[in-house]
Every structure is written in structure tokens, then in C-alpha cells.
Amino acid sequence: MTENAAPDEHVPGGGSPAAPAPGRPPTFTSWLRSRSDGELAALLSARPDLAQPVPSDIGALAARATSRNAVLRVLERLDRFTLQVLEAVIALGDDRLSEPVGVQTVDLAGALGTLPLPGAADGGGASGSQGGAAEDGPAGDPLADALDTLLELALVWPDRGRLRPVQVLRDLIPHPAQLGPPARVLLAGLPHGAAARLARDLVPDSTAHTPVETVATLLADPGRVLGLIGQVGPQARRLLDGMAWGPPNGTVSDARREVTLAVASSPVETLIARALLLPSGDDTLTLPREAALALRSGLLFREVTTAPPPFEGTPNPGEAVTRAAAGQAFTVLRAIEELLERWSQEPAAVLRNGGLGVRDLRRAAQAMDTDETTAALFVEVAHAAGLLGADDRVEGEWLPTRAYDLWRETPPERRWLRLASAWLDSDRVASLNGSRDSGGRVRNVLGSGLVRPAAPQARRDLLGEMATAPPGFAPLPGSLASRLSWRRPRRQSPVYAELVEIAAAEAAALGLTGRGALAGHTRPLLEGEDDDAARVLAAEMPKPLDYVLVQGDLTAVAPGPLVTGLARDLALVADVESTGGATVYRFTEESVRRALDAGQGVADITALLERHSRTPLPQALRYLVSDVGRRHGRLRAGSASGYLRCDEPALLEELLGDRRAQDLGLFRLAPTVVASRSNRAALLERLRQLGYHPVPESGDGTMRLSRPEARRSDPADVPPPPGGSFRDMARAAVRAVRAGDEASNAARTPIPLPEDGPPGSRNAAVLEALTRAAKDGRRVWIGYTDTDGRQVSRIVEPSSVDGGFLTAYDATRASVHRFAVHRVNAVAELDGPEPGGGNGVPGGDRRGAAGPH
Known part of the structure; x- marks a missing residue:
């Protein structure tokens, strides 16, 4: 039975059913459909990838929620205990085990060694279409909380009082709790003769229809399995005990040998003859799941930890931590502003691979008064925040963007928040600068080799775990590593450990932590509360002064x-x-x-x-x-090749006699004018080096004074911030999914359209049906081919049909749209009463300005 079965089940009136249609077994899709809008919004908020793009209906949402990649992403976010609970549901709720399918919460509690949930003896909270498997449990019950999480994430779902995992988990976690497959799966792989011999030897009086069912039913009874185990010798028992807690596979020659109770001689053959070991390959024997559970006395894990290990570290006053972090945040702002101001006058060159050269990085570190590793971080963060970019010249230069000028005018706390948010979401790791890739090429700052897709999640994992410590507490690195290992067990790897270590150093350098503890302004930042973060940081940030x-x-x-x-x-x-x-x-x-x-x-x-x-x-x-002011501008340089003009002939005499100026090739044209073989730019630069302070002048003799040019690059390609919270977007997505589901499953009577006939006869019939619906003020269902070529269903209330276009209120999108009539491939009358009565327009008239569809 697949989760996405029955996508077109009939829903009278287009509503959402509280339970599957009578006589039809429940499905994952029907359970999703029965969830409340708030529960679906919570699902989309917890798994935002399911809403990108918004699914067309509940069936599409169910398919996406159970796809391999989507489930893999959410598995990485489960802590160790929740993952153990999920593995328990997979192990005990496998539909290949004996009927009934699924597992009750009381059995989960027993298999995990935890106390049973109240009311779990009859299925606990797993009964009911709303799937509150753990909602009846007491507050703070770890098993109840874990089941709540799994239900919210749609990794498990309730089926007639029992919990079932989504089907794809069978492939993603093939050995839950280090258990082998159910006996029925292993027996199905045997030749019919081998299965028949096992059935005759073990259950000679069985009335089951097949040998596989005979042996599978035997092994489903823990008491009978223990009886078989009691028949084997000490060596065979030691072999079973060694495989009981996993791995469930063992290698042996000729695993598919034919063995009966009468001829079994070795310990391995003794176990094969009793179906306690079954072949899963030519040289592999596997311990069936039922036998392993019996050997474990019904427990799934040797150790179940419902909470992470305690923190170890040093407590600090929370105010001191925030103050230290705020001081570092100010240092970050000063350093980045100093660098970008300098690069606006003397920009750094863009390398051919798009990065920043080693010499330019060294100069940047000197300008920011820091080391090269920290300088690389500041440069990368400025780029991620959209403050630094490359111009579009052939020989590019790194310049501040126009967004930098606006950023510089904002309050310091808001400037820091932009930098910190950019770092949190950036997939670039500045600390990898200077290392070599697999091809031996050196990675450069701002180059392409610093991308690590897992970096944002590693940063949020680290800071989120630090946020669980008391304010001001600085956990030891080993303690943090142990807690992260419990919190994200499926992410653990050398690469992840390196990213976490780098994230800790970068967070301290950017002012997100202080004295090894999480700063007070970082906690609200992680929760998306920028205003609260700005308020906390502003209270500790040094106040700008207007004096020196x-x-x-x-x-x-x-x-x-x-x-x-x-x-x-x-x-x-x-x-x-x-x-x-x-x-x-x-x-x-x-x-x-x-x-x-x-x-x-x-x-x-x-x-x-x-x-x-x-x-x-x-x-x-x-x-x-x-x-300096008295000497400034006494000499004026213009363009001949170059000339100097001065109202004081004595100064020109002094210059002509200055041996240091011989390289300029000066000669007198008049008492107050001296010409030069050098152009004006070279003449100005050389005379300034000699201390004469000349100024340029224009053709009409006026001085040309101006500030140094502030050069800017085009704005960096930074994604705009979301227009609303994830919750708001999730609620909007739920409304669209509900409307699409109504359009897909609404009871309807098709309006016949001619299949064969004169050209245009089909379009004419569609026009006639839509015009009649507009005249009568009735809603209709249409099948439509959108501009991407997808076939979609829409419930529309036609307003007018004119010029080959239908103007109608689209219930799926909750707005007025225009539809091209030639793209309408089906029209149907809706059965049942119109919602809201009358013309089906609850809350007033929806007719208004139409936009193109």
C-alpha cells in the first residue's frame, strides 16, 4: 500500500474529510488531507522545502513530503532520541510484519524501555484522524514529545490506532536499530522447496496457505522463537548472541545450502534448519528481525538517552559576555568600513579566477589592523552582505557597492545585524583561504573554492546548541561536540566537525559570542527577532561621539x-x-x-x-x-604638455633653480608662466613630492578642487529578505494547497465537448459553457494548461468572456485572473451547493481588476 494512494477520492461538497471514505483503507494522503490548516502550516514551516514551489494539491504535497531527498533532509535534523523513536516505529511498524500493520505507542514505550504513555494500552494518542499519537502524554514526556515531532514533520502517520512510518524510510534506514529484515522478506527469497522443507520441519501441522506464511507466523510468536533458541547448543547460542545487537549479517560459505533438522550438524546448520538464520545472499546469512527482538528481550537499543549530555564549562556574568561581544562587533564595523573606504580610492585587483590576491589580502589585514585569517573573514562577510563587489571592467577591481553608502548611514547595531545575518546564511568558509583543493590549486578569498553547502547549518547548529546553555555559560569544546553528536547524529563526520570548529572561531571574531559564551544579542538573532537583537546590542555598543x-x-x-x-x-x-x-x-x-x-x-x-x-x-x-594653506595653490598646473602659472615670479625662479625638478624639463614662457615637457598629472604629482603644493586649473584659469572620487561597483547579487515570516508564507501556501485540492477532488459533472468536428468547434463549446456560467453566476471546474505546459485544475467563478479570454475569480489563487480560452481543455459543472450560498461569493463580490494568468 503506498502513501499516495487514492489521490482522487471523492469529497462531498469539496471539503476536507475527517476520515477516509467508508470502505477504503486510510492512506498517508488522506491523513494529510485531514490535518487542520494550522497543522499543515506547521509542517510547511518545519519543512520549508515542501512549499518551494507551492504544491498544486494535497496529493502533490504528500508525494513531495515522502520523496527521498526531502526525507533525507529532515532526518538530518532529528536528535538521537527522536531518531531512535523513529527507528522503533520503522522496526515495529513495518507493513511486512504480521497483521495488523503499524505499532501502538504502548509497544514503542516497552521496546524503548520507557514508561508507557497514559491511555496507550488501547493505542494511545495514535488513534484518530488527527494523529495525536503523543498528544495525550504528559507535558515533558520525552516519548510524547518525540512522537509529536515525528507527526509534525510527517515522518510517521496514524492508521486506525497504530503508527506507521512513511514508506521511503524503509529504504533510507534499511536496518533500524541494527535489525535485519522481517522473516517474511528473507523467506520470500528462498526457493519454494527450501521454504517448504522449513515449514514441514518446524510446523508440520500448519494450515497456512504457503510455506512462507507458515514459517513467518511461527517466528512472529516470541515464545515459539525462544523455544527454537533453547533447542540449539552453546556454540550456536554464542553465535546468535553475537549477532543479536547487530550487525545482523554474517558471512559464510554456501549460505544457500539445503539443511533439515535431521541432517544439521554444525552450529550454523543448526540455526539454518530452525530459520534462526536465513540466507540473504550466496555467502551471507541474516538474523531475522523477529529472532533478534526475541534475543533482545523485546528491547530495541542497549542504551536510550532522552536528553543530551550535560554541559561542561565556565559560567560568566551574562552582561560581561554581551559587553565583550558588542566590543568585538564594533571592531568588525570599524575594520570593514576602514577597508572599504580605502578600496574606494585604491581598489584591489580581481584575479583571473575571481578571487583576491595574497598581497592584496595582506594589505587589507594591515589596513584593518588584524591578522590575515580574520581579514579574510571580514572581506567575505562584506561581500556576502552585498557591500563589496567586482566592477564590470575587463581587468576587474574589488570596490564597495552603492549599498555600502546606505549601510554606512544606518545605526551601528543595524549595520552589524546585516553582517551577522549574511554570515549565518552564507555557504562560504573564509577560513579555508590558503588551503589547496583536490587539484592542488590554492583557494583564494572571494574565489570559488570556499563554498561549503553545509556551512550555514553547521553555524546554526553550533549557536543553537550554545543557546540552550544558561546565559553567560561558556561550554568546553568537547562538551559542545558531545551535545551536537546527540543533537544531530546523522550529520556527524570529519567535515562537519571541521565546519563546527571553524564556525566557533568565526562567531567569536564577528561578535556573536564573547568569552566563549553566546552573546545576549545573538539569541534573538537566531530566532529571527532582529528588532530585539538590535535593542540588546544598541545598549552595549559604544555610542558615537561628536568630539575629539x-x-x-x-x-x-x-x-x-x-x-x-x-x-x-x-x-x-x-x-x-x-x-x-x-x-x-x-x-x-x-x-x-x-x-x-x-x-x-x-x-x-x-x-x-x-x-x-x-x-x-x-x-x-x-x-x-x-x-600649508599659504603655499597651497600658489602654483597652478594646466595642460600644454603641462604648464605652471604663479602670481609670484620669485617662486618660479626658485623652482627653476631647484635641481630636484630638473627631470620636469621646465622652461619660462613669461614672468609668471613656466612650461614643462611632462603632462599635468605627472607635473602635479612630482611637485607635491617636492613640497610645492600646486593645484590644477581649468582652461579659464579657475582652480579645479574636488574631493577624491568615491568609486562604486554594481550592487552585489544578494537575495532580498523575505517579505514576511515563514509562518505567514506557510499559511498562504496552505490556503493555495487546500484550494487546489478542492479543485482536484471536487465532485463534478463533465460538460461534453466535441472531440471531432469542424475547426474551432471545441473552443466554441468551451466559450458557450463559460458564457452561460458567467450569465448564471455559477462556479465551474476547468482543466487548464498553464504557460509551463502543466495540466492544472481550477475552480473559477466566471465574470466575463471576451476576446478569447475568460475573466474569473480563481478560488485556487484567491484572486481574479484572465484565462486564455484555447488553453481550457475541460469544463465541468460542480455538484453540491455553492459555498456561501447565492453566487458562491462569501463575504461579498470578488469581481475586480483581472491580471494575466
């Missing part, structure tokens, strides 16, 4: 982060000398000239510093600004 402390040694100290405008203006007039808890800026001739070149005057610079300095401006700084 100017000192007598031509430096200014910013004791904390500066507001964006002041930071930008100060970076123009001074150079960053050191960073850390405080940032030190140094004023030099070059930095002051840079501000003057950007169009600021001496008075502007002095006013800026006086306005934002908490200390008086030292005389040395005033002299520096005045001296």
Missing part, C-alpha cells in the same frame, strides 16, 4: 566611535595612526593638503577642529594649517 581631543603633538584622539559626518571629515584632514579602544589621527602636510585639494579652506579646517575638539587647538597645528 586634539593634542599638542599634532594628533587628535577619538575616545570612541565617531558620528559618520565627523569621521568622514576627520579622515580627510588627518591620517589614522592607530586604532583600538580609541582612534589616533595625525595631522601632516599631506593630510592638510588633501583637505585643501577637496575644496576646504584654512578657515574651514580650523573651524571644524575648533567645533569638535574638547581641548584648545595647539599653536603648532594652527601654524601647520596656515603654512
Whole structure:
């Protein structure tokens, strides 16, 4: 019996049945159909891959929920105990075992060694179409919670008071609890003569129809199996005991030998003759599931752990952890902003493989005042957040994107949240930078070799497990590894362990953890509560300052982060000398000239510093600004090949006599004009090196002053954030699935359409039927071929038919659409009353503007 049977079962009135139609056995599809909208929404929220794209109806949802890949994905999220419960359902609820099919919760509790669920003696909560197998259990009952989880994930389903696993689990977990297949499966693989001999030897007076059923029925009785075991000798018993807890297979020569009770001599032959070992291959003997359960005294596992091992580690004050993480978060923001500001002026080159060169990474680490491993992480996170991208030139460069300018203007906590969210969802692992791939090629930052699809889940597994510890508790790495091994047993591998270890280091470097514990602002971030995360982080993040402390040694100290405008203006007039808890800026001739070149005057610079300095401006700084300002612009460079113009002939005389300027090839054209063989750009650069502070001028003699060009790349290809919560999208998907299921299963009477006739006669009949339905205000069912070529069912309320198009309210999509009439391949009248009465429009008139379908 397959789960997807009966996809077209009749539902009177188009509603959702509470139970299968009378006389028909329940199916996985009918159980899904009987689930409430809230339960289906919970399923789609827990398994979002089932709603991408939205299934057309319940049958399609059931097929997708039981597909191999979909079930494999959800199995990886089960903890050890829930997986043991699932294996118990698979082992005891296998439909190849004796009737009835499925397992009762009381039998599960006994096989797992846990206390029986209240009311489980008669099937417990597994009875009923809603499948609350564990809902009757007490709060905090591990078995009840595990069954709730399995039912919510649609890995098991109730069938007349018993639980059954979805069919694909038989192939995905072929040896549940290290058990072999049921005896009926092994016996079916024997030649008829061999099965008949076993039946004659073991049950000579059987009335079963076949030898296979005779022996299978015998082995289904634990008491009779123990009787057979008691007949074998010590060596054979030791062999059985060695296979009882798995693996259930053993290798032996000539496993398919013909053995009877009369001729069995060796321990192996003794077991074969009693069907306690059955051949599953030419050289393989297998212990049947029923025999193993008898040997285990009905238990499935030697050890059942209902909770992960306790945490081991160091407690810390929660406020101190959050404060330390917030300080690191501020460091991340400062470092990334510093790098991107520098790359906007002097971008790094894009390698031929699309990555970042080793030298550029080393310079980036120096700019951010960190090591290369951390610099690689910051660069990758900036790229993942859409703040860094490559331009579209042939010889590309890494530049900030236009989104960076908007990001820089947002509050610090929101800037960090964007970076942290991008890291959580990114499948790139920056720490692999510098390693070699299987072909011996070195992996580069921003290159293609750093992709690890399992990285996002490893990060969320690690942080989610840390979130289960008390606030401020820093678990030891070994303790975390043990708990993750219990929490995600099917994910354990050397690769996964490496990703978890890397995630721990990267989370600390990004400020998601502090002192080895999860930060207070990370907990709401993991739950999707960005506003709460921002509020917690903002309380601990250093507040932006609008002042500096100017000192007598031509430096200014910013004791904390500066507001964006002041930071930008100060970076123009001074150079960053050191960073850390405080940032030190140094004023030099070059930095002051840079501000003057950007169009600021001496008075502007002095006013800026006086306005934002908490200390008086030292005389040395005033002299520096005045001296550079006095010399700035006295020489003006234009284009001939290049020329210099100055209102002070003495300065030109000084320049012509300067031996350092001989390479410029200067010669006088007039008392205030000197020409050069170099172009203007080279002339400006060389004279600035000599300390003359020239400025460029345009053709009309005016100075050309401007800020350095801020270059930007195109926005990075970052997926937009979802428009609503997963719950909202799941509820919308459930409505669409329900409507599609109604369209697929609604009782209807087909309207005859001509199969043979003049061209266009079929379309004419469709037009006539739809026009009549629009006139009468009746809903109809249509079979439709959509633009992708798929055959879909729709329940529509026609509004008008005009120009070869049907305008109608589509109940499946809960909106008005236009349908091309030539794509309608079937029309049917709906049986039963219209929902809502009248014209079938509950809540008012649905007619409105139509969109193309």
C-alpha cells in the first residue's frame, strides 16, 4: 500500500474529510488531507522545502513530503532520541510484519524501555484522524514529545490506532536499530522447496496457505522463537548472541545450502534448519528481525538517552559576555568600513579566477589592523552582505557597492545585524583561504573554492546548541561536540566537525559570542527577532561621539566611535595612526593638503577642529594649517604638455633653480608662466613630492578642487529578505494547497465537448459553457494548461468572456485572473451547493481588476 494512494477520492461538497471514505483503507494522503490548516502550516514551516514551489494539491504535497531527498533532509535534523523513536516505529511498524500493520505507542514505550504513555494500552494518542499519537502524554514526556515531532514533520502517520512510518524510510534506514529484515522478506527469497522443507520441519501441522506464511507466523510468536533458541547448543547460542545487537549479517560459505533438522550438524546448520538464520545472499546469512527482538528481550537499543549530555564549562556574568561581544562587533564595523573606504580610492585587483590576491589580502589585514585569517573573514562577510563587489571592467577591481553608502548611514547595531545575518546564511568558509583543493590549486578569498553547502547549518547548529546553555555559560569544546553528536547524529563526520570548529572561531571574531559564551544579542538573532537583537546590542555598543581631543603633538584622539559626518571629515584632514579602544589621527602636510585639494579652506579646517575638539587647538597645528594653506595653490598646473602659472615670479625662479625638478624639463614662457615637457598629472604629482603644493586649473584659469572620487561597483547579487515570516508564507501556501485540492477532488459533472468536428468547434463549446456560467453566476471546474505546459485544475467563478479570454475569480489563487480560452481543455459543472450560498461569493463580490494568468 503506498502513501499516495487514492489521490482522487471523492469529497462531498469539496471539503476536507475527517476520515477516509467508508470502505477504503486510510492512506498517508488522506491523513494529510485531514490535518487542520494550522497543522499543515506547521509542517510547511518545519519543512520549508515542501512549499518551494507551492504544491498544486494535497496529493502533490504528500508525494513531495515522502520523496527521498526531502526525507533525507529532515532526518538530518532529528536528535538521537527522536531518531531512535523513529527507528522503533520503522522496526515495529513495518507493513511486512504480521497483521495488523503499524505499532501502538504502548509497544514503542516497552521496546524503548520507557514508561508507557497514559491511555496507550488501547493505542494511545495514535488513534484518530488527527494523529495525536503523543498528544495525550504528559507535558515533558520525552516519548510524547518525540512522537509529536515525528507527526509534525510527517515522518510517521496514524492508521486506525497504530503508527506507521512513511514508506521511503524503509529504504533510507534499511536496518533500524541494527535489525535485519522481517522473516517474511528473507523467506520470500528462498526457493519454494527450501521454504517448504522449513515449514514441514518446524510446523508440520500448519494450515497456512504457503510455506512462507507458515514459517513467518511461527517466528512472529516470541515464545515459539525462544523455544527454537533453547533447542540449539552453546556454540550456536554464542553465535546468535553475537549477532543479536547487530550487525545482523554474517558471512559464510554456501549460505544457500539445503539443511533439515535431521541432517544439521554444525552450529550454523543448526540455526539454518530452525530459520534462526536465513540466507540473504550466496555467502551471507541474516538474523531475522523477529529472532533478534526475541534475543533482545523485546528491547530495541542497549542504551536510550532522552536528553543530551550535560554541559561542561565556565559560567560568566551574562552582561560581561554581551559587553565583550558588542566590543568585538564594533571592531568588525570599524575594520570593514576602514577597508572599504580605502578600496574606494585604491581598489584591489580581481584575479583571473575571481578571487583576491595574497598581497592584496595582506594589505587589507594591515589596513584593518588584524591578522590575515580574520581579514579574510571580514572581506567575505562584506561581500556576502552585498557591500563589496567586482566592477564590470575587463581587468576587474574589488570596490564597495552603492549599498555600502546606505549601510554606512544606518545605526551601528543595524549595520552589524546585516553582517551577522549574511554570515549565518552564507555557504562560504573564509577560513579555508590558503588551503589547496583536490587539484592542488590554492583557494583564494572571494574565489570559488570556499563554498561549503553545509556551512550555514553547521553555524546554526553550533549557536543553537550554545543557546540552550544558561546565559553567560561558556561550554568546553568537547562538551559542545558531545551535545551536537546527540543533537544531530546523522550529520556527524570529519567535515562537519571541521565546519563546527571553524564556525566557533568565526562567531567569536564577528561578535556573536564573547568569552566563549553566546552573546545576549545573538539569541534573538537566531530566532529571527532582529528588532530585539538590535535593542540588546544598541545598549552595549559604544555610542558615537561628536568630539575629539586634539593634542599638542599634532594628533587628535577619538575616545570612541565617531558620528559618520565627523569621521568622514576627520579622515580627510588627518591620517589614522592607530586604532583600538580609541582612534589616533595625525595631522601632516599631506593630510592638510588633501583637505585643501577637496575644496576646504584654512578657515574651514580650523573651524571644524575648533567645533569638535574638547581641548584648545595647539599653536603648532594652527601654524601647520596656515603654512600649508599659504603655499597651497600658489602654483597652478594646466595642460600644454603641462604648464605652471604663479602670481609670484620669485617662486618660479626658485623652482627653476631647484635641481630636484630638473627631470620636469621646465622652461619660462613669461614672468609668471613656466612650461614643462611632462603632462599635468605627472607635473602635479612630482611637485607635491617636492613640497610645492600646486593645484590644477581649468582652461579659464579657475582652480579645479574636488574631493577624491568615491568609486562604486554594481550592487552585489544578494537575495532580498523575505517579505514576511515563514509562518505567514506557510499559511498562504496552505490556503493555495487546500484550494487546489478542492479543485482536484471536487465532485463534478463533465460538460461534453466535441472531440471531432469542424475547426474551432471545441473552443466554441468551451466559450458557450463559460458564457452561460458567467450569465448564471455559477462556479465551474476547468482543466487548464498553464504557460509551463502543466495540466492544472481550477475552480473559477466566471465574470466575463471576451476576446478569447475568460475573466474569473480563481478560488485556487484567491484572486481574479484572465484565462486564455484555447488553453481550457475541460469544463465541468460542480455538484453540491455553492459555498456561501447565492453566487458562491462569501463575504461579498470578488469581481475586480483581472491580471494575466
